[in-house]
Amino acid sequence: MKQEFKIIADLVEKNVRVLDVGCGDGVLMEFLKNNKKIDIRGIEISKKNVQKCIGKGLTVIEGDAEKDLIQFPNSSFDFVILSQTLQAFLNPEAVINELLRVGKKAIVTVPNFGFWKVRLHLLIKGTMPITKNLPDEWHNTPNIHMCTIKDFFNFCNDRQIKLYKSLALHNEKTSPINNLNLNVKNLSAELGIFLIENK
Amino acid sequence: MNNIDNIKKIIVNKALKLDCGKIINNFPVAYETYGVLNEKKDNAILVFHALTGDQFVSGINPITKKDGWWSYAVGPEKAIDTNKYFVICANVIGGCMGSYGPSEIDKTTNKILGTNFPVITINDMVNAQYNLLDFFKIDKLFCVAGGSMGGMQVLQFVSNFPNKAKIAIPIACTASHSAQNIAFNELGRQSIMADAKWVNGNYSNEKLNPDKGLSVARMAAHITYLSKNGLQEKFGRKLQERDDLKFGFDADFQIESYLRYQGSVFVDRFDANSYLYITRAMDYFDLIKQHNGNLSRAFIQSKTKFFVISFTSDWLYPTSENKDIVIALNAIGADVGFVEIESDKGHDSFLLDVPEFLETLRNYINTSYLKN
Numbered sequence: 001m002k003q004e005f006k007i008i009a010d011l012v013e014k015n016v017r018v019l020d021v022g023c024g025d026g027v028l029m030e031f032l033k034n035n036k037k038i039d040i041r042g043i044e045i046s047k048k049n050v051q052k053c054i055g056k057g058l059t060v061i062e063g064d065a066e067k068d069l070i071q072f073p074n075s076s077f078d079f080v081i082l083s084q085t086l087q088a089f090l091n092p093e094a095v096i097n098e099l100l101r102v103g104k105k106a107i108v109t110v111p112n113f114g115f116w117k118v119r120l121h122l123l124i125k126g127t128m129p130i131t132k133n134l135p136d137e138w139h140n141t142p143n144i145h146m147c148t149i150k151d152f153f154n155f156c157n158d159r160q161i162k163l164y165k166s167l168a169l170h171n172e173k174t175s176p177i178n179n180l181n182l183n184v185k186n187l188s189a190e191l192g193i194f195l196i197e198n199k
Numbered sequence: 200m201n202n203i204d205n206i207k208k209i210i211v212n213k214a215l216k217l218d219c220g221k222i223i224n225n226f227p228v229a230y231e232t233y234g235v236l237n238e239k240k241d242n243a244i245l246v247f248h249a250l251t252g253d254q255f256v257s258g259i260n261p262i263t264k265k266d267g268w269w270s271y272a273v274g275p276e277k278a279i280d281t282n283k284y285f286v287i288c289a290n291v292i293g294g295c296m297g298s299y300g301p302s303e304i305d306k307t308t309n310k311i312l313g314t315n316f317p318v319i320t321i322n323d324m325v326n327a328q329y330n331l332l333d334f335f336k337i338d339k340l341f342c343v344a345g346g347s348m349g350g351m352q353v354l355q356f357v358s359n360f361p362n363k364a365k366i367a368i369p370i371a372c373t374a375s376h377s378a379q380n381i382a383f384n385e386l387g388r389q390s391i392m393a394d395a396k397w398v399n400g401n402y403s404n405e406k407l408n409p410d411k412g413l414s415v416a417r418m419a420a421h422i423t424y425l426s427k428n429g430l431q432e433k434f435g436r437k438l439q440e441r442d443d444l445k446f447g448f449d450a451d452f453q454i455e456s457y458l459r460y461q462g463s464v465f466v467d468r469f470d471a472n473s474y475l476y477i478t479r480a481m482d483y484f485d486l487i488k489q490h491n492g493n494l495s496r497a498f499i500q501s502k503t504k505f506f507v508i509s510f511t512s513d514w515l516y517p518t519s520e521n522k523d524i525v526i527a528l529n530a531i532g533a534d535v536g537f538v539e540i541e542s543d544k545g546h547d548s549f550l551l552d553v554p555e556f557l558e559t560l561r562n563y564i565n566t567s568y569l570k571n
Contacts, residue, residue, distance in 0.1 A: 047541060050538045054566070055558075061535065062538045063537070
């Protein structure tokens, strides 16, 4: 399982209700279910992935996070997880609002467009960056709202969103992000992991 | 229907108050079973059939000599594996395969009931079938499953008996029959009643059969079970055993011939009055209204796990209506999974060889059973 999921799993408490938005083939769900006795549900847009999840005995509904989160009541989950999907939404702000309505807390991970390799790619090559986390070309990428760790950090601070925990991930290692090291982490990390809640 | 007296039946000797107000007692519920009920009695699956189905889910139907209606899904090593599970299916009341229905003989007059049979509902059907749990001394079913009208019965079953099934699988169905659904059913009923040989439902007593009317009803309904693309792909404008149009009203096109065939084989196995009663029961089905406009309330007492399945090309019970069930369940934090299966076979997809559907069904059932 990828390092990102291990970190997410550490952020989630035991015996809670969790919704994994864009749960893919259910790797994280399976881990949380088996290791933390978590009552976990998933929502996933790809039929193939939903079928894979069903095969693993996971409770998943086929749906689109931008349209289908509305069916869940307020605070019906202790945690809502959104892993590397925020940048693919038409309206990321609306999705964040929905995550924080449905969940008491939300865990959001964003691939960092401020990572030095990304910046260097654009600077040297002059073409849209392609990296391990961002493997698609400009014309076929699902990622239409790329942001940096700093962007997301500021986004939360500008709103009534409390950054409960902010972590930078680079080379399988995590480190906390704060106001003082924000610019450094924004350059050195591939992925930002944020535990947020409404103020 | 010569073997009909040999089919398995229970006689329910507990009064059942129907939604119409009438009380029935000592009525037969015909059923069939597949597989073996284990010692713990935790492997029973109650399958509900659709409008024109019957209790013969799998294997060869002893009456029609054709494959059981859900042979693709149910049987040894099938998605619902009868080597592992004990599958029970009953003929709905109102039906014509041995359960209490309009072709029953009224013992006081010695005549066939016909339209003297009471109007029944999905709720009545489910309550009648519940008696099979007592008969088999099953405290809790592992699973209730069914497509189309069978799916409606699944929803009604969980609503009526919130903790009598571990999992529930409503397939290609709705919680409330739509105006379009009612319209198509009305077309079928009018076609039967317009047949002079229907004689106000008294045809059996007069040794008649409104086969033309019933056949047209089946033809019209059959179109609603398929998709436009599916029809186009299978038939297109292909001609039936002729090189050119004949400028007449014989079946020039293959699709005409196909529908006529579907209509003609249907009348051999189905009773016209049953068709009227069962379509009426479907039209009256509105689980939302039963719960004062809030579908979630139908399931609020239940711990049953749900898995809702719809099909992309099903325009009779479209994905949106299936999703309404999912939404109602999510609103109360129920354990509900949902998938829309890609298929161009229309509403009938649930009855046909649609591998992704069958595989998903198998996986869901098997992983749910493991967690016992």
